[in-house]
Amino acid sequence: MSEKPNRTHAKRIVVGLVVLVVLAATVRTFLVPKDLGNHGSLFYKFYRKGAIDDELARMPRHLTNASCESCHTWEYELQVNSKHRSLSCEFCHGPWADHVNSEGKVIGYLPNPKGGEAIRALCLRCHNRAIHARPKNPEVIKTVFYPDHLKKQNVKETHSCDQCHLVHAPLKYIKQADEFFAGLEKEKEGARE
DSSP states (O other): OOOOOOOHHHHHHHHHHHHHHHHHHHHHHHHSOTTBSSSSOTTTOOSBHHHHHHHHHSOOSOOOHHHHHTTOHHHHHHHHTSGGGGSOHHHHHOOHHHHHHTTTOOOOSOSSTTOHHHHHHHHHHHHBTTTOSSTTOTTSSOOBOHHHHHHHTTOOTTOOGGGTSBTTBTTHHHHHHHHHHHHHHHHHHHHHO
16 A cells, blocks of 8 residues: 655645745835836946935035135135145034034034144144154154144243144244244344444
8 A cells, every 4th residue: 555645844835935935025015115226237226216316415414625615715715825735624623514504603523622722632633743644754744742842932831733823824924923033133134234
């Protein structure tokens, strides 16, 4: 007597797979956006076309220095004609969107933008000789040992960088002062002769 082979396990597996495929297709229709993968070539079609419009409608968080020029013309002109011309405004002031969205109340991420300690911390991020912002090419960014620099200039150690340097054009007033004192020296020498 031969018995019929029991194939119910195979039927269960096939039914289970069919149920999984139908369930996956149903879930996919609800979860995957309709505009995903319907355009472009074979290799570049797996993105949602509406994502491009979503990104275009989004308010940008970071912008270029030129975007700051419309409101801050004086600072912009100083900065683009100074040693700091390659710095982004956002490097010191933080993201453009934070400033604009707060209607100018957020100036940067300094605890007190006019406070000496905050200004020193900001300037010394690049100009501190101990850090070396450009270690392989130290001539690119002038660095100082902060307390020694103040002693050399005969000013108090409590002075902040912006008391001598214009932050957006750091050498502007220094050069003017050097020219002024050089002119005084020439006048003194002319009076002695």
